Amino acid sequence: MNKLKSTSPWAWVPTLYFAQGIPYVVVMTVSVIMYKRLGVSNTDIALYTSWLYLPWVIKPLWSPVVDLLKTKRWWIIIMQLLIGAGLAGVALTIPVPNFFKFTLAFLWLLAFSSATHDIAADGFYMLGLNEHKQAYFIGIRSTFYRISMITGQGLLIILAGFIESSSGLEPVDFTVTTQSHKTEWLVPTDIDYGSAQNGEMSFVIDTDQVALGTNNINKTRADEIKAWAKAHNLNNGFVQQEATLAKDDSWWARQVADPLKKTLKEKFGKADKVVNQADAQGNIAVIGIRLSTSPGEGETVVLNMDRNKGAKDLSLIEGQRLTFTADNWNKNAQVLIQVDPKQQGVVSTSFRGLSGNIPLAWSVTFFVLAGLFVTFLIYHRFILPKPAGDRPVSQGSSMFKEFGQTFVSFFKKDNIGMAMLFILVFRLGESQLVKLASPFLLDAKEIGGLGLTTGDVGLIYGTIGILFLTLGGILGGWVASRQGLKYWIFWMTLAINLPNLTYVYLSFYMPESMWLIASSVAVEQFGYGFGFTAFMLYLIYFSQGKSKTAHYAICTGFMALGMMIPGMVSGWLQEIIGYQNFFIWVMICTIPSFVVIKFLKIDPTFGIKKAEE
Template sequence: MANTKDQRSPWSWIPTLYFAEGLPYVIVMTLSVIMYKRLGISNTDIALYTSWLYLPWVIKPLWSPIVDLLKTKRFWIVIMQLVVGVGLAGVAFTIPVHSFFQYTLAFFWLLAFSSATHDIAADGFYMLGLSQGDQSFFVGIRSTFYRFAMLTGQGLLVILAGALETATGLEPLEVNVTSQNIPLQEISFKPESYQQLHESGDIYFVSESDVKVPIGLMPKEQAADIKKSVDEWNIKNNYYAGEKVVAAKDEGWWTRKVSAPLKETLKEKFNKETVDLSSEVGNLAIIPIQLSTKPEPGEQVVLNFGYEKGDASIKLVKTYRYEFDETNWDKPAFALVQLDPKLKKATQTTFVGRSGNIKFSWSVVMACIAVLFVAFSLYHRFALPHPTTDVANKTEGKSVLAEFFETFAAFFRKKEIVSIMLFLLLYRLAESQLVKMASPFLLDAREAGGLGITTGDLGLVYGTAGMIALTIGGILGGIVASRKGLKYWLWWMALAINLPNLCYLLLSLFNPTSLWWISAAVVVEQFGYGFGFTAYMLFSIYVSEGKHKTAHYAITTGFMALGMMIPGMLSGWLQEIIGYQSFFVWVMICTIPIFLVLPFVKVDSKFGIKEKE
């Protein structure tokens, strides 16, 4: 146990602390996108404005010294959780107002900066509140609860918002789409052929409850024409607005003189795979959606139509948000579903349209999370221990500005700084590229060098078996590191995060058709990643030891992001040039640099070992 004024079990605060760390991140980065889509913001605006919300996490090392110099980490955690609650409450209360997009974005910015600051303080407190052995043991536990926060934000909160929409609106519209091995039929879009409804009584939505789609392919040009016609009809009748089109920029000097010639050379030398030039895509089905009777003058009935459950190999061409009023209620709006071109079996997917009070529903969700964070703040006010080392690190006689720059300088004056930097930048070099191309490889057609599995199978492989393996690997890594220390396991964990990348090279060479073999490869790679990533987190903690450990740990995470970002940005470009097989050979080559660095990495043999009580 760390040197604390009170002895409290880490189990009483680590799960809640890291759940509270992950939840604001997923709310800002993922849930906000879903919410704005539900509220009718265009894809262009959503992509532009929410992408900037990631900035606080990118630049958080720049103000990490402030957290280290002013007040305690415990103070920052409690206060930032309260500020996160205020930001969420601000989002909740401004959703119903007229200019909600501008106001909610402002509160999301507050949420993003306070969450990034909370991350700095929480990670620093983790190092102060635990002994080195406990830090090793709980490193997998904290990652697991962080992932639980991701699942909560992407799943449970969306489900809650959907349930509230259902409870506050018209009867949900449910459409079951089934793929069947039946003869293909000619598809054409003829909106005038659909019967118009003029019913009396309660207002409700009507559609085909069961849609059967023949399994097969259709010409790509025909599918594009149908999609265009459906969009034009829906836009013409004001069911939704057209998306803005951004004009492509002219090629610059770099493209003409450097990247284009390099691309052609690499493609000629290495890409031996057949390019997918298929002229066919998965079969389409047209779903009409109508309102039963005329709304009241000035009333607008909004319907959000999207995926609910079932096989993800049957998907909507887009998530639809329709607006019905007294001017367009008497004509049908249309949705398009499309089969995965690799789908060969009969399966079913359910799509649901909800027409409740969307602003009220999302306000309630955000208000509930705001209350939760106030509760987190109050709980951690009493549950967090009081480490004796958790003090402001300002030196007497020095200004805050001088200490600020001294904090950065102190990091780069560390012994073995060259090997430290190389480790931080190269440990995940191979994985940073693999993670970007793994899913496209599994999904791409075999003619393009991929394995051609369906979207539904991909979700099954990664969402169940892969997630379980990742979690077990992370927890096991923490347990074993706490027994023999980081130094003992460093090489083994480096092998664990790098060697399983060979699974993807083998998949690209042997092209198995069995989902069991594919799942086995993913499980091995995900387990290895979970186990091997433990060493990276512990090494970051180790090199951050000292007076400014909170700020220095934030700096290591900044280098981690840099080491992931740049190779990841180039991975897709490289894969398209040289093909999957050569790309996975390149990934294996990228595993070599870290093993050349490891002999120069110095770690105390006792670091990470949990002392016996």
């Protein structure tokens, strides 16, 4: 019996695309959080991890090799082996002294292997399924790809955090409660607490119950407290001075970038501050934390502070990450909590600090990932079908000629101009929204955000978000398989763009209700899952032909470019015009997608189930 007919797509499509998404999210997101936990500066993190995106942008350059040499099935198995090796390499080099450059080297291996795996997996999908099943499973594959994104940003981080907290000292817990009476928090003097206490090492906190008056304080006084705490923590080595990039004095900056920034600020700039009065800053509490005994020579104890639960009107503004050594263990590191200047009632918030063996936590996490890919490798080695069309396109001396002809044939396709324009602008709004959605949810109210905790955002995206994303993706694939891409492309374009209005609503009304915020995210995620089906189906449709694997890879390379360039400037733009105007701009950027779909040439029968013998 033909193995293609005997192997259900349900047995390999979900696992293949889950495996495709994991290394991408590890390289692009998990690595950023890992390096931050390991104390790498923001400048180095941003610079070096941004370069890791390059393999996905330029993968069309070697996609013909995957088409011309070996089978897609062979490439999938080999790349999963290399991905597992890269993950294990990262795990092994995290504890070494020069971990940054060694782990980056293995992440480059991971990035190139993952990009090549994408080429082979997408080509195999088109070879292993007929046209109708490609349309039917497009929502399934997109959903499991997005599930892998959420797994990487959620479960992997939770695992690392759990190991970190389990391997460290007892957590630091304190509660801040607002009181109606007035208080003036005195800035403490620097105190050396001298010799170590008896017993095991632990954190010592000034007080675990803080009463903070709701009276607003003078801006000068608030700035004085903040400046003192920041200088104290910096001078005593509790925090590290992050490197800053030198001011760009190039011709481009003088003649284009700086004047454009000034014009945008003047025309559209808006301070995203809830309170804009110079003498109306929220009261500030100062809490001191130190160690009971000295760490060993060369040993560091890192404490990561965050809101645990309770009201969002109390914000942690200093002391998010504190490093204790043998040189500063007997001095207080200073933590600052500030109340929202609008809050006049009694509210309470608990804060928690976790320490632990951070290199161990991340090494274990990456070893788990390496083991996962060994499992994928073994499973796919036996379960992937062997389609008759999965064979090398060319062998021998004609390979290089075929290589060049692959690119030429792509750009000679009918309607190539409109197709490229569609790929670049269909997600123009989404490419910018996706970069700022989470920062908007996490940022404090004072700067226009919703003030959610990391746990809140993880809960929203990891439960409600994933449920509605899955429903949208499955529904999109189902309806496309019944009436075809051409019929649904307008409605799917509407679905992926219109729900972005929820962020316009959230930025203007800034609701407190978690259910309302979660519902807004659910609407946006459902629309994304449903609408993204049209995008992926069109890439498959446009790639049809002799070199479909290479042509699809070229399409996804342009897709990556269309996401990368707008995403690069989105943060810069948001800082100038504020969240409210930024989300309005996102809606404006959705207009080109509605225009360009009118000029696409699509076979009305593509995706619809046809009668089979």
